[in-house]
Amino acid sequence: MELLLLLISRHDVVVSREEIAERLWGNDVYVDTENGVNTAVRKNRKALVDSPRLPRFIQRVPGKGYRFIAAVAEGEEDGNTSPAKRIRLAVFPFSNYAGDP
Secondary structure (H helix, E strand, O other), X not given: OHHHHHXXXXXXXXXXXXXXXXXXHOOOOOOOHHHHHXXXXXXXXXXXXXXXXXXXXXXXXXXXXEEEOOOOOOOOOOOOOOHXXXXXXXXXXXXXXXXXX
């Protein structure tokens, strides 16, 4: 979710893999960031039912990073909530994978 919030907050702007790794794990954590970023992007694409070949939400920019390409509608600010709490995401259609109505 943290990756998705980052990409949406900077929609249409390329976010580097380094920025993504820093946001997700910080500077002092030593993890395999290549696989970590790939996994995070893959999980977000799966949740959004997005294709890397024909992206509707998350686009890879080879050698640079990723950007959120879907339309983002911004709501009215009331001045009392933080920017992170104002972000809302709705993806349609929803699929019932459980089979329970």
